[in-house]
Amino acid sequence: METILITGSSGFIGFHLSQRLLNDGYSVIGIDNMNDYYDVSLKQARLEILKQHHNFQFFLLDLVDRISIMNLFKENKITTVVNLAAQAGVRYSLENPHAYVDSNLIGFVNILEACRHHNIQHLVYASSSSVYGANKKIPFSTQDNVDNPVSLYAATKKANELMAHTYSHLYNIPTTGLRFFTVYGTYGRPDMAYFIFTKNILEGKKIKVFNYGDMQRDFTYIDDIIEGVVRVMKQIPTPQTDNPNSKAPYRLYNIGNNKPVKLIDFITTIEKSLGVTAEKEFLPIQPGDVPITYADVDDLYKSVGFKPSTPIEKGIDEFVKWYREFYQN
Template identity: 65%
Template sequence: MVNVLVTGAAGFIGYHLSQRLLAQGDTVIGLDNLNAYYDVSLKQARLAQLENQPGFRFYKLDLADREGIAQLFAQESFEFVIHLAAQAGVRYSLKNPYAYVDSNLVGFTNILEGCRHSDIKHLVFASSSSVYGANTKVPFSVQDNVDSPVSLYAATKKANELMAHAYSHLYNIPTTGLRFFTVYGSWYRPDMALFLFTKAILAEQPINVFNYGRMQRDFTYVDDVVEGVVRVMGKIPPPKASGNTSPGSRSSAPYKLYNIGNNQPIELLQLIETLEQCLGKTAVKNMLPMQPGDVPITYADVDDLMQDVGFKPNTPIEVGVERFVQWYRSYYNI
């Protein structure tokens, strides 16, 4: 039983992680600002399920609130911090860049400062497969150079990795960054492709298929991501553990990076075909070119994750999509 701060607790991954930690007897202090980037009622529904359970406490707080975050760390005694809150979305970063600066840069600095002034055992934070940007070598490895982001969102996630390493080095904070690969599942975000496709197909409306359906994604089921996070949380990096920060790094910080992905990318058209089978309906496809900020493929090398914590995501896309469809039909009573 440990005290864990989960930022973004009302979000998609944060909700599932909080459920898992509560189920194993941990105390979860959840933080979220419940912003309106997508349907707030969905966030509130997730939160309602968490608040009904013993061991959960919630703070409605914005990451960019420096005094509020400092006060939270001063009055609570966290053993672990799992930082998942962020302004998400690649395309939205083209329209509202300051939201990413406030949440992902200023907000993350506030979390790092909180950890600096607290006796935490391990900071685990969410990075993203988007940091690989224009990389063409696949599968993507944490050993690869990631200096070519193609969206502001990706750039802020790369910045988070650098900021976290600096704090880990300066203040000896055990820190692990997790590069998530296209996470999906029940209680999904409404702005993501699988959710949008499902909603449109059931309403017999056309779906927008970018890059003419040829882009590939390493779709990773949320339960696999949560399993990875929990295992990594207990794997506290010692000093001199960060040889994977960059090729030739001499860092001695207690810092690690891992990919968490399904290690099996599929084409977008295959995802749509699987969804059509689960829904029993055929999609009307509006084939479109690649959108600015998108990448043609994501593909996770998870050898380090396997070696260090003995786990790799393995939920087949057919199983994951079926679970999502069952949740969607139940939640929206369709």
């Protein structure tokens, strides 16, 4: 049985990916540091579901712990690594920059080193649409220049892509970076806008609408993200023949819904699903935020025959149903 290591397995995407792979018959090793960036009880609830699978092992580990990470690789026959562990959040990176350096830079190089020394077949890792910064050209393409990040979070994700390319080039490690676009869905992150909106609307609290609701986001439902990740995992990169600047076994893909939605329209969709109208406070755009994200997914579709397509109405209905059941609200 093939063994997949998933870092950040108690996180939003890590949980859903672990569950999918376990159901597909893989053996999954999950690691997570269970930090308190958001409600640890939600992470624990995800973990308890995963522990019900006989082919799941969990290790409480931090990526910064280089020796423990190396020992984990040494003691387990891991074939593929999906690195989803990271300090997330654009706005939080303004408050606690060192958390991003520790997890997203030091932690990532520890994973790269472990892959280098243990003959890993494929490293798939999370990047982010935030690397595009305030790029004006849309939709965003992986061929675009991304040298102008507007948050430290974005800078660390761009750095991950550069680090991965270096290891692919030097050590022939097949790596694939995935630029996720505004992922939402069941068991989601409580720091995300749609989660905060839902919570506050149900509690009768005012919601903050930044950029006066005029931002656009390529909201991507979690099931689409997972389908894309699973397909990419199975396609191990080979040395490039179409890139004159690199012959490394290295790929980058966008995973987004390819259909940006205005923030105010997204809020309206949540209101309809809840059957409640929100009281809104309209505010200017926040530092580090960008006015639009919009994924060009042509490369992803050409490579793996899939692109996200779940409409926000369906995705939000699924989230709201889960939220009411989970929080008994």
